[in-house]
Amino acid sequence: xxxxxxxxxxxxxxxxxxRTVPHGKVAxxxxxARAAGYPGASRLVARVLQSYEGxxxxxxxxxxxxIKLPGEAGMEQRFRLxxxxxxxxxxxxxxxxHEHLFAKRKPAxxxxxxxIGSKQAANH
DNA sequence: CATCTGACACTAT
DNA sequence: TATAGTGCCAGAT
Numbered sequence: 749x750x751x752x753x754x755x756x757x758x759x760x761x762x763x764x765x766x767r768t769v770p771h772g773k774v775a776x777x778x779x780x781a782r783a784a785g786y787p788g789a790s791r792l793v794a795r796v797l798q799s800y801e802g803x804x805x806x807x808x809x810x811x812x813x814x815i816k817l818p819g820e821a822g823m824e825q826r827f828r829l830x831x832x833x834x835x836x837x838x839x840x841x842x843x844x845x846h847e848h849l850f851a852k853r854k855p856a857x858x859x860x861x862x863x864i865g866s867k868q869a870a871n872h
Numbered sequence: 873c874a875t876c877t878g879a880c881a882c883t884a885t
Numbered sequence: 886t887a888t889a890g891t892g893c894c895a896g897a898t
Contacts, residue, residue: 758895777880781894788893790880795895797879808879816879825879 761785762796765850769807772832773848774841776811783850806832807848813841 765784769775775783777790786792794816797805806828810816817825826836835842 781880786894788881789895790893791878792894794879805879810879811881818879821879
């Protein structure tokens with residue numbers, strides 16, 4: 749990692765978080781961002797979804813369970829979700845039944861002020 | 873380095 | 886419920 753701090757790690761964290769959303773469940777951009785450790789970076793989640801392949805992108809929705817994908821892509825997302833057993837309430841997903849709750853996470857990835865003696869102290 | 877842009881979120885109207 | 890303005894964050898120009 750960089751002395752300055754993490755860099756590519758952000759995308760990696762977000763990707764990992766997205767993969768934890770199980771089949772038949774959904775999450776929102778905002779909740780994924782928080783769970784990954786980047787509260788407020790909802791737009792970053794969207795960027796990651798477009799940048800990487802192999803992610804369960806259909807399980808990520810806008811606040812309230814709304815599909816944010818425009819046009820046909822949005823229709824496909826809805827279709828895929830329904831294939832997974834996800835139900836809708838009008839145009840939005842019934843979050844009450846399908847929202848995936850992430851485990852609590854650190855408020856932020858801030859640089860921990862040197863915590864304990866580090867791994868070296870423990871020595872291997 | 874300044875701006876613009878986008879699969880967003882939140883609040884006010 | 887729909888629209889508009891503001892805040893966010895990183896990548897592209």
